[in-house]
Amino acid sequence: MNMNTRMSSSLSWITLGLLGLMGPSLVGEAIADPHRFDDAIAAFEEADGISKPGKGKVLFLGSSSIRRWDTATAFAGIDSLNRGFGGSQISDSIFFFDRVVLPYAPSVIVFYAGDNDINAGKTIDEVVADFRRFAQLANRKLKGTKILYIPIKPSISREALWKDMAVVNKRIQRMSAKQKNLYYADIASPMLATGMPPNADLFAKDGLHLSDKGNAMWLKIIRPVLEKALSD
Numbered sequence: 386m387n388m389n390t391r392m393s394s395s396l397s398w399i400t401l402g403l404l405g406l407m408g409p410s411l412v413g414e415a416i417a418d419p420h421r422f423d424d425a426i427a428a429f430e431e432a433d434g435i436s437k438p439g440k441g442k443v444l445f446l447g448s449s450s451i452r453r454w455d456t457a458t459a460f461a462g463i464d465s466l467n468r469g470f471g472g473s474q475i476s477d478s479i480f481f482f483d484r485v486v487l488p489y490a491p492s493v494i495v496f497y498a499g500d501n502d503i504n505a506g507k508t509i510d511e512v513v514a515d516f517r518r519f520a521q522l523a524n525r526k527l528k529g530t531k532i533l534y535i536p537i538k539p540s541i542s543r544e545a546l547w548k549d550m551a552v553v554n555k556r557i558q559r560m561s562a563k564q565k566n567l568y569y570a571d572i573a574s575p576m577l578a579t580g581m582p583p584n585a586d587l588f589a590k591d592g593l594h595l596s597d598k599g600n601a602m603w604l605k606i607i608r609p610v611l612e613k614a615l616s617d
Contacts, residue, residue: 417505419480425470426481433488440490442466443611447497448473450538453594456495459604463611466491474502475515482522490527493614495607497535499553503546513556520560520567531614533568534561535607541582541592570610572603 443465445456451469468485470477475498478485486494496519502512516534523530536554539547554573561569576583576599585592587599595603 417474417476419477422470422473422477422481426484429468429485438466438489439464441492442489443493443495443615444468444486444489444491445495446478446486447535448501449594450497450500450535451495454600454603459600460608460611463615469497472501473498474505474507475499475512475519476502479515479519479522482519482526486523487526491530493531493533493611494523495533495535495611499537499557500540500543500550503537503550503553504543509549509552509556512553513560516557517560520564524566529566531566531568531617533570533607533611533614535570535603536573538595539573539576539581539583541585541588543593544582547581568610568614570607572606575602575606 441464443460443463445451445454445465445467447469449469449471451467452471454467454469456465456467466489468489470485478496478498499512499516502515503509507515520532523532534557536557537550539550543550551573558569558571561567576587582592587596587602588594589596
């Protein structure tokens with residue numbers, strides 16, 4: 386083995402050692418650079434500069450299942466704000482927490498994420514750990530703010546990943562049952578009432594994002610849980 390080969394091998398082991406010290410969640414975050422959303426977050430801040438939202442609203446946060454949903458119309462009568470950014474993972478909401486959550490001091494965060502995380506190759510443990518970090522961050526920086534977690538949806542296009550996604554859901558559901566200010570709206574079980582994959586009419590043509598019928602099903606399940614969170 387020549388000197389260059391030995392140096393390359395040593396650097397590889399050093400890199401692996403550093404990644405191990407970072408822990409699984411941070412390794413997962415390194416795969417997806419949060420700065421890919423810089424423009425989206427800047428657009429939120431620009432909108433806030435034009436019309437600053439009041440504090441204490443219900444904040445809808447997460448990936449495209451939130452971004453594509455007209456939550457203001459769906460949840461009429463509830464003072465809310467939508468700050469979904471499509472393609473995001475839980476780690477992205479952690480990274481931008483001080484810019485996309487903290488300024489609004491929401492009463493409840495309705496959160497959908499984890500879907501893209503598993504699709505990107507994160508493990509079950511990484512996704513659950515990231516959600517725990519997000520919840521701890523909210524608890525530390527926003528005393529009294531509640532989190533309503535929408536579990537990862539079963540979908541046609543990601544059917545092969547459902548086994549891992551279902552385990553993530555089960556673990557977060559157990560976490561929510563034990564911890565104050567965490568709520569869980571089980572949209573997954575009714576979507577699977579006819580088996581896996583779910584009915585195609587719950588989805589847009591891509592087999593991933595929801596159709597109007599899919600959103601209506603979600604609304605029927607989520608709204609009572611949200612109302613309970615608001616009243617507790």
